[in-house]
Each structure stands twice: as structure tokens, then as C-alpha cells.
Amino acid sequence: MQYKIITVNLPHGGSTAPADTDRQVEHLRAENRILRRLAVVCTVTLLVALTLFSWQLHTTRETYDVLKASCEFRAAAAEQRARDYRALLDTYEAAQ
Secondary structure, eight states: OOOOOOOOOOTTSSOOOHHHHHHHHHHHHHHHHHHHHHHHHHHHHHHHHHHHHHHHHHHHHHHHHHHHHHHHHHHHHHHHHHHHHHHHHHHHHHHO
16 A cells, blocks of 8 residues: 655744744734724825815815906996997087
8 A cells, every 4th residue: 555645835834833823913913903004094195185175176166256256347347338438439429
């Protein structure tokens, strides 16, 4: 009868000591904590950036509305002055 020997290579170097496993577990827990904190920081940063962007867009829109109203008012005033000048010129030409 022939026997075959099967060997298994463990990824952590072949040692199955509980101390090594505990160290790996603690290392993974620490890495997990770091990754969760990093994810929270990234999420908060993204939300702050979006809030600032929307606030800036809102403020820009308000400024645009004020400038547009001012331009419309000035254009209406200029048209009124042009009509007044035209009426004055017509009156002056009729008098001569």
C-alpha cells in the first residue's frame, strides 16, 4: 500500500500559535477602525463641500437677480428719457 503526503501552506507562515492569531485579529480590528474613520471623514468632507457649493450657487443666483433687476430698471429709465427727448424734439420742430 502506498501513502501520499499532503502538505498545506498556511498564509501566516505555518505557525498556528494562538498568539499569532490574536495579533492578526487585533491588527485587522485596528485597520478596520482606521478605515471606518477615514470613510466618515471622507463623507463629512463631501457633505461640507456640497453644502458650500449649493450655498455659493444660491448666493450667486441672488446676486444675478439683483443685477438683472438693476439693469432692467436702468434700461427702462433710458427708454423713458429717449421718449422724452424725442417728444421734446418733436415739439421743438413743430414750433419752427
